[in-house]
Amino acid sequence: MNITVFDNHEALSQAAAELVIDEIKKKPDLIVCFPTGSTPIRLYEILIEAYQKGKVDFSKVRVRSVDEYVGLSQDHPQSYAFFLSIHLLSCCNFDPKNIELINGAAQDPQAECLRYAQKLKEEGGIDLILDGIGENVHIGFNEPADQLYDHYHLESLSPWTRQVNARFFESIVDVPDQAMSVGVLDLLEAKTFLVLSSGKKKAEVWRRLSTENTLSTRFPASLLKLSQNVHCLIDQESASLMASDKVGK
Numbered sequence: 001m002n003i004t005v006f007d008n009h010e011a012l013s014q015a016a017a018e019l020v021i022d023e024i025k026k027k028p029d030l031i032v033c034f035p036t037g038s039t040p041i042r043l044y045e046i047l048i049e050a051y052q053k054g055k056v057d058f059s060k061v062r063v064r065s066v067d068e069y070v071g072l073s074q075d076h077p078q079s080y081a082f083f084l085s086i087h088l089l090s091c092c093n094f095d096p097k098n099i100e101l102i103n104g105a106a107q108d109p110q111a112e113c114l115r116y117a118q119k120l121k122e123e124g125g126i127d128l129i130l131d132g133i134g135e136n137v138h139i140g141f142n143e144p145a146d147q148l149y150d151h152y153h154l155e156s157l158s159p160w161t162r163q164v165n166a167r168f169f170e171s172i173v174d175v176p177d178q179a180m181s182v183g184v185l186d187l188l189e190a191k192t193f194l195v196l197s198s199g200k201k202k203a204e205v206w207r208r209l210s211t212e213n214t215l216s217t218r219f220p221a222s223l224l225k226l227s228q229n230v231h232c233l234i235d236q237e238s239a240s241l242m243a244s245d246k247v248g249k
């Protein structure tokens with residue numbers, strides 16, 4: 001796991017956008033998983049600006065899911081698919097035939113996770129995945145638990161995650177209690193995994209990551225240390241409690 005600290009959210013978003021554009025230039029048909037959340041919104045604005053200036057071509061990029069709420073169809077305003085569509089996909093020249101997202105509204109969610117995991121396997125795995133990190137130390141929707149999953153799977157959302165994500169819904173009772181999520185091995189085996197973290201509310205996670213020397217399923221973010229393909233782009237506020245000798249390692 002590599003960590004680079006940037007002055008602020010703007011600088012880390014610019015750096016993330018440059019990395020994404022570089023990866024697309026190297027492999028125009030790469031398989032990429034873009035996240036939801038507040039952190040990547042500025043990155044998406046920068047990617048859209050780059051597209052409008054002719055600096056990046058998304059026409060061959062294959063888009064896959066990080067996660068999705070169980071029970072929400074792709075046109076539901078709180079679905080992963082809808083978020084991604086309005087913040088990025090519909091604003092650039094992504095080809096709809098290259099966008100294949102996991103179906104949150106599938107009749108059999110378990111079977112849908114297995115189908116999607118198999119599909120990604122047949123496609124050769126994820127080239128580039130981006131994700132945030134939860135204040136409760138989750139990665140993707142891999143919540144702290146006694147056991148974690150390898151590939152796409154059903155995840156019961158913790159009360160904490162439902163509470164935090166309630167800001168996107170009318171009320172907490174509307175937040176689904178299950179999600180389909182990328183698994184830990186999907187993240188660690190991706191050719192490049194960019195972790196984005198901004199703000200003081202994440203500082204405790206980075207303090208723990210820089211000071212604790214154990215890996216645990218109760219601390220899913222600690223498993224990021226298993227891969228050298230994990231590149232964490234974090235701002236000064238997120239890094240404010242970190243042990244300074246760990247930055248860059």
Ligand code: PGA
Pocket residue numbers: 036037038039040131132133134135138139140
């Ligand atoms: P955020 O979400 O970007 O809204 O902080 C990150 C996460 O919970 O994984």
